[in-house]
Amino acid sequence: MIIHFSSDDVYQALKLSYSNDEHFKKLLEVLTLPPLYTTLRINSVDNDPDNNILLEEIQLHLQKQTDALCRPEYNMFIHPVLKDCLLIQNRGPKTIDVVDKEIIVDLSCGMAVLRGAHVFKVGIMGAPMSLRAGDVVSVYADLDGHCLKGTATCYSNQKLFVGNGVAHVSRSDLFNSQTLQSGIGILMTHPVYEAPSLAEMLSVRISSQNLPSIACVYALDPQEGEIILDMCAAPGGKTTHIAGLVGDKGLVIALDKSSQRVKKMETLKKKNIEMYVFDSTKAWCPGADGSNRPPYSPETFDRILVDAPCSALGQRPCYKNEILLNQLRSYPVIQNQLLKTAVKLLKPGGVMVYSTCTITKEENEDQVSRLLATNPQIKLIHTPYKLGGDALPTCDLSSEDKSKVQRFDPSFLYSDDKDLYNVDTIGFFIAKFQKLK
Numbered sequence: 320m321i322i323h324f325s326s327d328d329v330y331q332a333l334k335l336s337y338s339n340d341e342h343f344k345k346l347l348e349v350l351t352l353p354p355l356y357t358t359l360r361i362n363s364v365d366n367d368p369d370n371n372i373l374l375e376e377i378q379l380h381l382q383k384q385t386d387a388l389c390r391p392e393y394n395m396f397i398h399p400v401l402k403d404c405l406l407i408q409n410r411g412p413k414t415i416d417v418v419d420k421e422i423i424v425d426l427s428c429g430m431a432v433l434r435g436a437h438v439f440k441v442g443i444m445g446a447p448m449s450l451r452a453g454d455v456v457s458v459y460a461d462l463d464g465h466c467l468k469g470t471a472t473c474y475s476n477q478k479l480f481v482g483n484g485v486a487h488v489s490r491s492d493l494f495n496s497q498t499l500q501s502g503i504g505i506l507m508t509h510p511v512y513e514a515p516s517l518a519e520m521l522s523v524r525i526s527s528q529n530l531p532s533i534a535c536v537y538a539l540d541p542q543e544g545e546i547i548l549d550m551c552a553a554p555g556g557k558t559t560h561i562a563g564l565v566g567d568k569g570l571v572i573a574l575d576k577s578s579q580r581v582k583k584m585e586t587l588k589k590k591n592i593e594m595y596v597f598d599s600t601k602a603w604c605p606g607a608d609g610s611n612r613p614p615y616s617p618e619t620f621d622r623i624l625v626d627a628p629c630s631a632l633g634q635r636p637c638y639k640n641e642i643l644l645n646q647l648r649s650y651p652v653i654q655n656q657l658l659k660t661a662v663k664l665l666k667p668g669g670v671m672v673y674s675t676c677t678i679t680k681e682e683n684e685d686q687v688s689r690l691l692a693t694n695p696q697i698k699l700i701h702t703p704y705k706l707g708g709d710a711l712p713t714c715d716l717s718s719e720d721k722s723k724v725q726r727f728d729p730s731f732l733y734s735d736d737k738d739l740y741n742v743d744t745i746g747f748f749i750a751k752f753q754k755l756k
């Protein structure tokens with residue numbers, strides 16, 4: 320199966336970026352599969368004695384889960400270079416016999432199940448009239464999105480089997496408007512992909528983050544005492560990571576255009592993080608007042624992260640994408656504006672990292688070559704650790720520059736790479752620049 324694009328124009332535009340049809344096909348196929356590793360970021364510094372306690376707590380939590388579901392223990396280990404990245408090896412796909420009782424869940428719920436979640440009541444669209452708590456059921460994700468809430472008959476449109484589970488509710492509890500629709504509806508005892516369920520485990524000290532997102536902050540390489548700008552910060556995964564590394568004498572200024580998303584970041588508040596709702600394309604102003612509030616004077620920041628809004632086509636698993644061509648084409652425009660502002664705000668000698676969670680050349684390599692072509696005071700530099708692959712061969716970058724970026728391309732998991740956890744990730748892109756002195 321490969322990811323389905325509702326717009327053929329989008330499919331064709333993407334295909335153009337990939338000179339090799341085989342590569343493109345593999346990529347579209349891998350995007351429908353969940354990554355083989357679950358990654359967590361431990362929010363504590365190196366040599367922290369609490370780190371071991373925290374790891375034991377996680378291990379215990381996982382053991383409770385595997386014991387309760389009669390599953391073997393998960394293989395869990397710290398990434399060899401990303402020292403705060405914990406990897407848990409998932410298992411699958413498993414061959415599971417389907418049963419008669421069919422539950423239809425919406426697509427996002429189905430995708431969450433493939434990454435280890437149980438089925439929450441709100442995600443259930445269809446269930447048989449005979450459903451009772453305690454029944455064993457087969458769960459399917461609605462790939463077409465046509466299943467109406469409350470459907471009782473067998474759903475004949477496109478659906479994806481995601482595993483078997485045990486119902487915690489009867490049909491009448493599910494679709495009765497008087498009943499509270501929160502909590503687990505189906506406990507996934509036999510999912511097609513076995514992965515830990517993380518919801519209860521996450522805390523201020525443990526966050527769920529994809530490996531390339533963790534690698535992105537390592538690429539930025541924040542140093543103690545620095546003043547750092549995170550231009551597209553919400554929901555704050557990378558902001559908190561950076562704040563942990565700059566220490567109490569450092570400062571992270573986190574901007575995001577969306578007030579709703581910044582509001583959700585409030586819980587992450589720390590002494591060394593200041594958050595503002597602000598359009599970062601306007602964060603530069605020659606006559607700025609010198610306060611911590613935006614806008615800022617030129618050359619204010621030691622380091623800048625531009626984790627840009629993007630088409631997010633690297634997310635996995637994904638079966639269906641409804642993005643339109645004009646939406647796809649709108650991202651490079653805003654990304655370029657953000658990068659141009661970042662260059663102005665960066666101190667001479669300062670570094671900035673540009674990242675996206677997408678796979679298009681226009682939003683990745685083309686942004687890098689455009690920035691280099693129009694800003695002679697900026698050069699592309701190597702990141703401290705290179706975990707992702709090189710740039711797409713079809714791009715305009717020199718062969719040396721192609722090797723400086725990190726393109727996380729999960730289609731390469733078919734190659735014989737021994738560090739599969741660096742490959743079997745979401746699609747992601749990282750480029751690091753330095754401003755000349």
Ligand SMILES: C[S@@+](CC[C@H](N)C(=O)[O-])C[C@H]1O[C@@H](n2cnc3c(N)ncnc32)[C@H](O)[C@@H]1O
Pocket residue numbers: 532550551552553554555556557558574575576577580597598599600626627628629653
């Ligand atoms: C990829 S997400 C950032 C994720 C975040 N860095 C993290 O690690 O949790 C992109 C963010 O950019 C924000 N955004 C979009 N346009 C913006 C702009 N002009 N200025 C500031 N933020 C913007 C969006 O609201 C969104 O929260």
